[in-house]
Amino acid sequence: MAENLTEKLVKAQSIDFVENFGNSITSLLTMLGVQRKFPMAAGSVIKTYKSKVTLQNGEVAKGEIIPLSKVEMEEAEPIELAYSKHRKAVAVEDIQKYGFARAIAMTDEKLVRELQKEVRGNFFAQLGKGTTAVDGEGLQGALAQAWGNVQTKFEDDGAITIAFVNPMDASDYLAKANITIQNEFGLNYVENFLGVNIVIITPQVKAKTVYATAAENLCFAYPIVNGGEIAKAGFDFTTDETGIIGITHAINKERLTAETTTLSGGALFAERLDGIIKVTIKAAATPSV
Template sequence: MAKPEKLTEKLGTANAIVVTNKFGDSLKGLLDALGVHRQFPMRVGDRIQVYKTVATIDGAPVEKGDIIPLSEVKVEPAEAKELTYQKARKAVAFEDVQKYGIERAITMTDAALIKEVQKKIKADIFTNIKAAQKTAEGVGLQGALAQGWGNVQTIFEDDGAEVVAFVNPLDVADYLGNASVTMQKEFGLNYLTNFLGADVAIVTPQVEKGVAYVTAVENLIFGYADLQNGEAAREFNLITDETGIVGIRREQTGDRLTSETTVVASGVLTAERLDGIVKVTIKAAVTA
């Protein structure tokens, strides 16, 4: 009897494809949720230039009718964000595959490895967001996000900016005591849509309690190395998802009898203008 044409036999590879797609779909879901349309394939080592404003004010008193001295405002390059590879590798021994089975020994540990890679990419996001140059304050989470929304609209006045906010879950929990909302999740991050004036609110403990960071979606840039079409990916037999952001290589070693998984990912989400990020302090309401 003839063997079926499309029989799945290479179970290790098939599983790697599933894990890769989950990671790529998750990251793509986050970018879609944020509304980030400025996504650029780059070469590793390339940099995204970030800018900050520096104002020097002449503080001398001005007499009535005198000429007001000019103050200097400059837009200067801040620390550039360099695109790098996030790499991780693990090995599972033959004995453990035999003892625990493929699902526990390989699939579950692959997922844990990818989760650690995710953490590094997410850490870069919040490092940049916390470099906000503008400050504001508002009473309660609703008042704070309203102030953030207003400041962002002022900064990006020609754009009719869509607003993204980053808030601590404890501040959201305080607000949810009096409201009902539906939380969604992508890339290991909880988020809310159309929340208190923000088109998207990312809820994360990476942001300290009592503070919210707000910026325009148009201010966010995502740069990545395309692992799907590169020569190196083909040479090392990387399995990639359709985004090309993450690649996985799985192989068996004969001399050690281990199954090894290597994960390679690249991606940096950054704000182009630090003066386009507003750090808003959440003040407590004054009680009688």
Template sequence: MNKLIDLQLFAAETNITTTSDLEPAISVDFTSQIAENIDELRKVLGISTLEPMATGTLIKSYKMTKENTPDQVGEGETIGLTKITRKLAWQKEITLKKFRKVATAEAIQKIGKQKAINDTDSKMVSELQKDIKKDFFASLATGTGTAKGTGLQAALANGWGAMEVRFEDLTFDPVFFISPLDVATYLGSAQITTQNAFGFQYIEGFLGLGTAILSPQLAQGTAYGTAKQNLRGAYIPNGGDVASSFGLTFDTTGLIGMTHSPITSNATIETLLMSGVQFWPEYADGVFKITINAASASTGA
């Protein structure tokens, strides 16, 4: 009887909030949402799969160049060789991005867990998405192809024509990246139906040319176009030793790793988020910077 009483003295109090009550629920929800958003973007970009890579792996973009144009020869004469080279345009390391924040006990008590933890987590996730998009647009800006036209429709049409020449031996799906300001200028008050993926708005079959992805990160007057088949995606897996070392919750792919930890020394809840997702064009010469020239007053009339 005495032993039973001793055990009861050391038993955990009822209704204690433990780490398991807090962590997997919040982390699983966020990792699932982010992974789904990234997967939606992958599909919109036409990328069949994301390749797992170790941190520090070099991702590379190339340029195909025809070095010469041999003269045509007569019947029975030796045909001159056409030399095609594949040169490195740029390379960069794929790196693991890490984000951390804390919510204090006072903040949780004052405004509740939803605002103090979940809402601020959402903001941190949006910053992660911005970083992924920023890196992607920076890689598009390294494209060496060019096209231009007066007004949005003519400029994109000329970009489409340039892609037809570059990818003449490939059945490809064009994708354009455009500032919403250019679309608004072109459409005026006309209503359009857009879809959303990873914070992007996109339009399928825009102007009959291909998929248009809209982003305010792009400067008005400049768009980019390429073939979906020219785009690649990779990520640093957040499972395995990384997950076990830091107690990360991750989806089946390991695209995103996240954990929430109570820090008793300062009465805070810490959020740790890790991701190494990267999108880029395989061939820089397959990306066209499209300049949208404004129509003159007389042309507009």
């Protein structure tokens, strides 16, 4: 009977883990306004794009034919959707010290945080590859430039602008204004901040830099880890309804550890690199006396 209780407890912890991670991913995508979510096979190659503009001479004489400028969409650096595999173990000494359920739950929570960091880190690395660079005076001027350029790049009326700033650049404004800071997926964000729909405040963005893009430019792709050939192999992954992450618990008697193994691979990315606006924050010009 005790063995069955242990199995039920581990199963319940697995369900809690995947639901916690799945809900946090869902909340992140909702906050960013991501509408395009693609379940794909592991190993799939995701294409991203950038634009190339060949601008013709605009000095045209009266009555002459205006030459055509050319705008092309080129493939940028592709993203390969790969599985991310992680494993952690809790020693029998810690199980004895904290109790089985608590020891597993404590370490599972830390593992969730590290998996979140992995998704965030890959996304911010891609933001740094954006190809549209402009300047703005102070944070307010930088966000204004970000908003304006996003609206220009994405011509649909009312494109939702998502901006990313360093905490030190936002601190003066946050100290002086009555602003509610919210948190999703380990990211602090503010809604409707200085004219921008969502401003995410994170040290993963360099100081004096703002990144921005449109919500419609953001996508989330992931390899499904439940069902199919994986289920046939008998890995016994527990997943939530999204299938974004799978988890399994096992006892390693040779090492006297309780082990947790996860399988995931979600990629949050911007489809158009030219749709990522990088704004350098410049000091406001000092008026001459």
